[in-house]
Amino acid sequence: MSTRTGAAQRPNGSTQGKICQFKLVLLGESAVGKSSLVLRFVKGQFHEYQESTIGAAFLTQTVCLDDTTVKFEIWDTAGQERYHSLAPMYYRGAQAAIVVYDITNQDTFGRAKTWVKELQRQASPTIVIALAGNKQDLANKRMVEYEEAQTYADENGLLFIETSAKTAMNVNDIFLAIVDELDENVEVPGPNSNKLSKFSLLNKTVGVLSKALFAKIVFPISINRKDSIISCDPSL
Amino acid sequence: MMAKSSYSKVDEYGFERPTNFNYELYDHFMSSYIRVLTRRAQRWNTLKYDIYKKPSTLKRFIRKGIPSDIRTAAWMHISGAEDIKNSSTFTYRTMKQKISNQSIIDIIEIDLPRTFPDNIYFSSHEHLPGMLFNVLATFAHQNKEVSYCQGLNYIVGLLLLATKDEESSFWLLKILVEKILPQYYIVTMTGLLTDLDVLDELVHKYEPLVHRHIHNIGMPWAMGTTKWFICLFSEVLPTETVFRIWDCLFYEGSKIIFRVALTLIRLHKDKILQTSELGELITCFREMKNHPSVINCHQFMNDIFKLSGNLSNSTIDKLRIKYGKKKL
Numbered sequence: 001m002s003t004r005t006g007a008a009q010r011p012n013g014s015t016q017g018k019i020c021q022f023k024l025v026l027l028g029e030s031a032v033g034k035s036s037l038v039l040r041f042v043k044g045q046f047h048e049y050q051e052s053t054i055g056a057a058f059l060t061q062t063v064c065l066d067d068t069t070v071k072f073e074i075w076d077t078a079g080q081e082r083y084h085s086l087a088p089m090y091y092r093g094a095q096a097a098i099v100v101y102d103i104t105n106q107d108t109f110g111r112a113k114t115w116v117k118e119l120q121r122q123a124s125p126t127i128v129i130a131l132a133g134n135k136q137d138l139a140n141k142r143m144v145e146y147e148e149a150q151t152y153a154d155e156n157g158l159l160f161i162e163t164s165a166k167t168a169m170n171v172n173d174i175f176l177a178i179v180d181e182l183d184e185n186v187e188v189p190g191p192n193s194n195k196l197s198k199f200s201l202l203n204k205t206v207g208v209l210s211k212a213l214f215a216k217i218v219f220p221i222s223i224n225r226k227d228s229i230i231s232c233d234p235s236l
Numbered sequence: 237m238m239a240k241s242s243y244s245k246v247d248e249y250g251f252e253r254p255t256n257f258n259y260e261l262y263d264h265f266m267s268s269y270i271r272v273l274t275r276r277a278q279r280w281n282t283l284k285y286d287i288y289k290k291p292s293t294l295k296r297f298i299r300k301g302i303p304s305d306i307r308t309a310a311w312m313h314i315s316g317a318e319d320i321k322n323s324s325t326f327t328y329r330t331m332k333q334k335i336s337n338q339s340i341i342d343i344i345e346i347d348l349p350r351t352f353p354d355n356i357y358f359s360s361h362e363h364l365p366g367m368l369f370n371v372l373a374t375f376a377h378q379n380k381e382v383s384y385c386q387g388l389n390y391i392v393g394l395l396l397l398a399t400k401d402e403e404s405s406f407w408l409l410k411i412l413v414e415k416i417l418p419q420y421y422i423v424t425m426t427g428l429l430t431d432l433d434v435l436d437e438l439v440h441k442y443e444p445l446v447h448r449h450i451h452n453i454g455m456p457w458a459m460g461t462t463k464w465f466i467c468l469f470s471e472v473l474p475t476e477t478v479f480r481i482w483d484c485l486f487y488e489g490s491k492i493i494f495r496v497a498l499t500l501i502r503l504h505k506d507k508i509l510q511t512s513e514l515g516e517l518i519t520c521f522r523e524m525k526n527h528p529s530v531i532n533c534h535q536f537m538n539d540i541f542k543l544s545g546n547l548s549n550s551t552i553d554k555l556r557i558k559y560g561k562k563k564l
Contacts, residue, residue, distance in 0.1 A: 030386065031346045049353040054387045054471070055462030058518040073515055080386045082423045089456045 017067025022182060024072055024175075025091045027115045028100035029108040030079030033134040036165035037100065038076045041175055046166050053078045056090055063176070070179050091119060096128040096178045101149075103133045103162060104141040109149065116156055128181045130159035130174055137164040249397045249475040250357035254526060265532045272534055277303040288313060295487065299537060302483045308399040315486035316415065317407040328374065328403045335373045344372045344384050351389040357397060367402040368392055375409055382413055385421035387466035394470045398479055408486075412468075417490055418556065420465060426560070428465050431490075432457040433559035434552060435497055442498050442543070446508050453517050460521035464497055473525050477533035484537070491552045495540040498547075503529050503539070 026034040035050045035057065042061045057076040062069060075090040077083070091097055097119055101112040112131060119129055131153050133144060146162065153160030159177050163170045246252055280287065280303050287294055294314070302310045312318040321328075335341065348365045352358040358365065371392045376384040391412065395405040413420075419427030435457055440447040450457075463471060468485065469478045485492045501508070504524055511517040529536055 030343070031350070047353065049349040051353060051471075052347050052350045052386050052389065054390070054466050055458065058459075058515060058522070060515060078386060082385060082421075082425055085425060085429070086458050086462065089458060 017069075019069045019071065020179075020182075021071040021073065022095040023075070023093060024096040024098065024178065025075045025077065025094045026098050026100060027077055027087065027091065027119075028079060028132075029102070029105075029111040032079065032100045032102040032105070032108050033163075033165045034079065034098075034100050035076050037098070037132065037134060037163060037171055037174075038074055040165045040168055040171045042074070044168075046168075055083070055086065061175075063179070065179065065183075072175065087118075088122065091123045091127075094123065094127060095182060096130070097123065098130045098132050098174060098178070099158075100132045100134050101144065102135050103144045104135055104138050106143045109133075109144045113152065116158065120156070128159070128178055129157075130161070130178055132174055133160075133162040134165060136162040136169055137166045246356055247475055249394075250355045251352070251475055252354050256526065258526075258528070258531075261528055262531060269532075269534055272301070273303065276301050277305070280306060298483050298487045299541060301480055301534070301537070304398075304479075307479070307483075308401055308404050311399070311408055311482070311486050312404055315408065315411045317404070317411040320411060321407045326378075328406050331378050332370055332374045334377050335370075337377065340376045340384055341373060344369055344376065344389075347372075347386065347389045351393045355393075355397075358393065364396060367396055367405070370402055371396070371406045371409060374406055375413070379410075379414065381423075382421045385466075387463075388413070388421060390467045390470045394475070394478065394482075397475075398482075411486075416485065417465075417468075428462070429458075430556050430560045431465055431493075432461065434555040435461065435494065437555055437559075438494055438498060438547075439501060442545070443501055443505060446501055446505055449509050449511075450517070453511065453514055455514055455517050460518060461497060464500075465493060468493070469496065474531055474533065477530060477536055480533045480537050481540075489549050491547055491549045492540075494552060495543055495547055498543055499536070499540045500524050500530070502543075503527055 026038060028034055030052070033050075035053050036046060038057070038059055039045050039047065039050065042059045053076060055078055059074045059076065061072045061074065063072070064070070075094070077087055077090050097115075099112045099115045099119070101108040116129060116131070119127060131149065133146070133149050149162075150160055152158075159174070159181060161170050161174050161177065163174055165171060244253075276297075280297065283293075283297075287297060298310075298314065312321070348369055351365075351368060358368075368389065372384060372388060375388070376382070388409065392405055392409055395408050396402070399405050399408070417427065418431070419425075420431070421427075436447070439450070450460075463469075469481055472478075473481070481492060481496055504520060504527065507520050508517065511520055524530060529539065
């Protein structure tokens with residue numbers, strides 16, 4: 001599936017710059033918080049007990065960046081090992097993946113590495129991979145050190161950030177960092193600087209996010225993938 | 237019990253109704269369905285155990301719905317669960333005492349609060365999560381090939397809500413996983429992958445336009461229908477509709493799943509054909525539970541048996557062999 005770019009009409013009739021649409025997949029061990037991260041990003045909600053996902057769930061979210069509207073098509077997959085054989089259909093053709101682990105569980109970090117390896121071997125060579133260490137609110141029970149994950153991410157050219165779907169910490173940021181990373185690879189007319197501070201979420205259920213939230217994005221990003229190419233379809 | 241729930245935001249099994257639930261339509265349906273239920277209860281009550289002696293009458297009766305108060309006994313009897321219980325070397329109680337594998341215990345415990353968290357019985361009933369654990373863990377210990385597969389938690393959750401009995405739920409789970417459904421829950425999920433191919437061929441035969449459209453958009457059946465097979469329509473269709481399907485599933489076998497799947501696709505044919513991209517198509521599949529014909533479970537069950545052509549277990553088994561071999 002390609003990222004489509006083209007002119008779009010705003011509700012008030014003025015012409016928007018362009019629309020980018022891309023497919024993103026969440027992978028990771030069962031109960032690390034994949035569905036919770038998506039629910040937080042898409043609906044601004046958190047459920048202490050999120051139903052276990054069978055097969056996969058599909059959600060969308062749209063965000064605005066300068067004159068660009070970005071539509072995420074999000075595939076939230078089942079975590080249990082035996083659902084693994086169904087995973088390729090979800091990451092096939094995806095422009096981005098968030099591989100999630102639980103910072104309080106070392107095994108889930110190992111599983112995350114396995115997913116990264118599989119993506120590097122079998123997904124699109126231009127896929128942007130973000131590693132998310134979730135449940136940061138439980139840092140007092142931490143079993144995976146931040147530095148360990150950061151080093152691993154650096155070595156493998158991954159975006160890396162610790163998140164908490166519960167407190168919302170860094171949740172929007174990881175999705176937006178992915179856009180930023182994808183954007184690096186697209187020819188975007190107009191000013192490119194300080195993009196993140198100009199993001200606003202369109203989805204009303206999320207509520208208005210302050211610019212300050214996005215301005216404070218200073219998380220460590222290791223970018224080694226400058227070779228990604230996103231096809232543009234101006235006909236949209 | 238059912239009459240009271242017609243205006244409640246929670247259904248008779250403790251599930252919250254969807255926010256866009258059509259109460260007017262539901263009320264209209266229930267006013268006639270209550271008469272159906274009363275009549276069915278009288279008919280079953282008149283025949284009592286004699287009903288099991290006449291297969292053709294039994295099949296007709298089951299298709300029209302088993303009264304909820306005798307469902308546990310009827311399911312146990314018609315599925316063969318009663319037989320395997322009686323011939324088993326071990327009692328449920330002895331098997332339950334063998335729960336010991338910590339990794340199995342851990343993985344099931346994670347899913348307990350994640351099974352129907354919005355259901356009022358699961359969130360307020362102090363024993364229900366414990367019963368769910370016992371059934372899943374006992375099953376996992378006695379079937380090493382399946383052990384625990386996510387999705388079984390929803391099936392056992394519904395079994396417990398229907399039967400209110402831990403031991404019956406265990407035997408019904410055992411007969412479902414080990415006899416009625418083919419290899420869905422084993423580590424490779426071979427049976428699921430095969431049945432998705434079988435569904436593809438059946439849709440091609442019954443609804444060629446839908447088949448072509450779905451292939452054009454590029455939706456693998458697993459994306460839209462994995463839950464149909466793995467959860468046996470729990471979490472997919474309204475609870476009463478699911479139990480009516482299970483009535484037939486326990487007696488007639490897994491071919492029923494294909495009748496339901498084809499009927500759902502047929503009912504949503506126009507909507508499916510109107511979709512133009514994958515996201516829309518997936519959303520269409522996800523929202524099938526809101527279709528008036530799906531809420532009217534009595535009509536829906538009529539519809540699934542109106543599908544013409546041969547959908548016998550032997551037809552399905554032949555297709556399973558055809559596609560199963562391909563995977564080896």
